[in-house]
Amino acid sequence: MKNRKFSLQTLLATAVLIVPFCAQAHVSFDNKEVKAGSTVKFVLVVPHGCAGSPTIALKVALPPELAEIKPQPKPGWLLTSKVEEKRVAAAGAEIDAHGGHGAEIREITWSESKLEDAHFDEFVFRAKVRGSVTVSEIFVPVVQQCESGTQRWIEVPQSGRTADELKYPAPSVKVRPGP
Amino acid sequence: MSVRAPKLLWSLAVICLAALGLMLSTSTVRAHAQLIRSDPADGILVATAPGKVTLTFSEPVRPLVARLVQPSGQIAVLKEIGEKGSNITLTLPDDLENGTYTLSWRVTSGDGHPIGGGLVFSVGASSGSTPVSVGESDxxxxxxxxxxxxxxxxxxxxxxxxxxxxxxxxxxxxxxxxxxxxxxxxxxxxxxxxxxxxxxxxxxxxxxxxxxxxxxxxxxxxxxxxxxxxxxxxxxxxxxxxxxxxxxxxxxxxxxxxxxxxxxxxxxxxxxxxxxxxxxxxxxxxxxxxxxxxxxxxxxxxxxxxxxxxxxxxxxxxxxxxxxxxxxxxxxxxxxxxxxxxxxxxxxxxxxxxxxxxxxxxxxxxxxxxxxxxxxxxxxxxxxxxxxxxxxxxxxxxxxxxxxxxxxxxxxxxxxxxxxxxxRAMLVAPAIATVQEAKVSKDGVSATLIVRPPRVGPVSVEVSEIRVDGQAVEPLSVKIELDKPSYGIGPFMREARQQEALYHGDGFVLPLDGFWIVRVTVLITEFRSVTLTDVFDIAKGIS
Incomplete structure (x- = not known):
């Protein structure tokens, strides 16, 4: 009996040690986990401006782990994207499974509007997580442009470290192995 | 030993663990509050002594401690540092003489994480180097x-x-x-x-x-x-x-x-x-x-x-x-x-x-x-x-x-x-040298950092030979930070000014000798930046 109580308390203490606080004030994904090989709607949450200044543009750089990118237009915002040709050769046949076009969006920009610091908003794109991904977490660097100043959410933790130690971590999602 | 005592201690240990857990987990959520502006502004020269310094943050913070290093080298801990809020008003001593002052502050942001920073301002005229007596405790x-x-x-x-x-x-x-x-x-x-x-x-x-x-x-x-x-x-x-x-x-x-x-x-x-x-x-x-x-x-x-x-x-x-x-x-x-x-x-x-x-x-x-x-x-x-x-x-x-x-x-x-x-921190003997140099590299980015002069008082930091994978590059921007965390002073931050392949960070005034951590953040492309870190050993001023 006594022993069981001890282990219960131990469990409690360990739980407190491990449970992370989830109060994120960074630009981050609404999605926490994605499955390799699946097509996912990625939702970027912008919780505030840059040190009080309203957001006027959001630039997203898409890493090679993501393919078949389709950004969602946002009323009031100008949507532009930068396309990179000939990624097919490097990435293999996987891309062509869906339509077979060789061009791939590598950068998305929503601009020419204003998101006040006091408000939050979501920016959405759809992408396929490559089935061949070997990483356990995908980082998507984001640059937040404001009326005054720019916030670069582009820091990627070194191997063995967590994003928690960074000041401006790139938004990320964890990858689960696919079917 | 009675049976109760170990139980009590065990509970105490659990409480301690829990407290530590809280401490660790709150520290994992990065400080989010940021300094938006200060009045007087960092690096400014004012004609008459300001009675107070106002710091404006992006969210409410709680002031912890503020220190003013005077031109004489004396450190004063400010008594009135204001209440919790987005605007923190630090009341300065009445009789500020002419010269350069360094103000260092520490606050806790909403997530419980202490953050700090510093600013330099001069009254009347900026003074040269600060005297030797600084930093020597009893x-x-x-x-x-x-x-x-x-x-x-x-x-x-x-x-x-x-x-x-x-x-x-x-x-x-x-x-x-x-x-x-x-x-x-x-x-x-x-x-x-x-x-x-x-x-x-x-x-x-x-x-x-x-x-x-x-x-x-x-x-x-x-x-x-x-x-x-x-x-x-x-x-x-x-x-x-x-x-x-x-x-x-x-x-x-x-x-x-x-x-x-x-x-x-x-x-x-x-x-x-x-x-x-x-x-x-x-x-x-x-x-x-x-x-x-x-x-x-x-x-x-x-x-x-x-x-x-x-x-x-x-x-x-x-x-x-x-x-x-x-x-x-x-x-x-x-x-x-x-x-x-x-x-x-x-x-x-x-x-x-x-x-x-x-x-x-x-x-x-x-x-x-x-x-x-x-x-x-x-x-x-x-x-x-x-x-x-x-x-x-x-x-x-x-x-x-x-x-x-x-x-x-x-x-x-x-x-x-x-x-x-x-x-490591004094590859060149700082007392004699006019500059201190360090070659730093990380994640394929390398640069040479120079602090001139490596002495208490006004210093400038130069960043040169910035290379990415051995290739010389022209970065989008270079940010320089000087920090003395063991004494809770700083970080002082400056955007570097470009002069051909050389990047200058001017206007730093170091109030204390000893180790100063230098962090140089090089923005290589819009989406990639690398922060190089080293330690400089700063000598005492010239007597």
Missing amino acids: PLIRVGLWATRLTFMLGLIIGVGGVGFYTLIGRYDPKAGEGIIPIALSAGLLSAPLLLGLQGLDSLGGPLSDLLTASVWTAGLYATSYGGSISIAATALTLAYAARLLKYTSRAGILLSLTALLLTGVASASAGHAATAPPRGLTTPAVFLHVVAVLLWMGSLIPLVVAFTRERAAAPRVLEQFSCTVPAIVAILGVSGLVLAVVQVRTVSALWTTDYGVVLLIKLMLVASILFLALFNRYWLTEPAIADDRRATRRLIRSTSTEIALGSVVIAVLGLWRFTPPP
Whole structure:
């Protein structure tokens, strides 16, 4: 009996040690986990401006782990994207499974509007997580442009470290192995 | 011992663990509050002395401590630092004379994480370099700090290490007591608050009579990186004490003791110049392993002597177990120590040409004699002692006691390191040199950093030869930060001005000598930046 109580308390203490606080004030994904090989709607949450200044543009750089990118237009915002040709050769046949076009969006920009610091908003794109991904977490660097100043959410933790130690971590999602 | 007492202590330990958990988890959520502007602005020259400084943050913060370094070099802790809010008003002393002032502040943001920064402003005209007297705390405080730290460290080594021995190496419950282990644990726990207070005094530069004021304790806990480290180590002492009150062979006892050992390692790896030296990916684990190994090795010696003097029946088995485990521990100690020495000392000649090197050399000689005694014990005395040879046993007790004494001297000598900069930080002797140079590289990006002059007072930092994978590049921007976390001063941040391939950060005024951490953030493309870190050793001003 006594022993069981001890282990219960131990469990409690360990739980407190491990449970992370989830109060994120960074630009981050609404999605926490994605499955390799699946097509996912990625939702970027912008919780505030840059040190009080309203957001006027959001630039997203898409890493090679993501393919078949389709950004969602946002009323009031100008949507532009930068396309990179000939990624097919490097990435293999996987891309062509869906339509077979060789061009791939590598950068998305929503601009020419204003998101006040006091408000939050979501920016959405759809992408396929490559089935061949070997990483356990995908980082998507984001640059937040404001009326005054720019916030670069582009820091990627070194191997063995967590994003928690960074000041401006790139938004990320964890990858689960696919079917 | 009544049955209730261990239960009480166990609960206490759980509370401590929970508190620590909270501390760790809140620190994982990065400080989010940011300074938006200050009035007067950073680097500005004002005609008449401002009565107050207003800091505006992006979210409400709670002010912790603010220090004003005056042109004379005197440090004043500001009495009125305002209430919690987005605007913090710091009231400056009335009679500010003309010259350059450095203001350093620490606040906690909403997520409980302390953040800090600094600003420089001049009244009337900017003054040149600041006088020598800056940063020298009372010798009594320095001696007190050294002695208290020694007590604290011995408490950890003898106490946590000793408990670690009983639970993990010897694996038995001594019937005739554990000698001075409980005393060491209590002494360590009692010295922790004093150490925090003295640390606060040292960082504020106040007199010893200030020890009982609240601002000193706030500074000790929050203003420097040692505050958190001491708190973690004190938690380790409490857990070890709880393990002692339970049975060493019980599962809970082993768990508590193991946690205490790991926490002590974490505490040492979270502060100090070895753990913060680049590359941190290498030095932080090295410090952790070094400390845990020291704890297990040195912590075993007292229980061994106790076993041979008071508990002859258990002694041979315990000695056998110790001599099986100790080679691995010493190997870890040696390898991690070597890594740290190479990172810190850089060149062999620095061993005798710098104070830091000399301290290391003395330590190595002491450690060598301990190792010699240990080998002698292992190969000449262990077997006869296990076979119950009286003479060998007496000699074993004597030589182990000598090892304990030498080990304590090593810790005492190491305490001097706090006052000597590592050669890594002073590759060029700063007193004579007009510049201090460091070549830094990380993640394929390399650059040369220069601080000019490496002295207290106005300095500029130059960044040149910025290369990505060996190719010269023109970065989008270069940001330079100077920080002295051990004293809670800074960080001071400047956007570098480009002049061809050279990037200048001007307008820094360093109020204190010693180590300053320099962080250079190079924005290579819109989506890629790398932060290079090194340590400069800043000399005192010209007298």
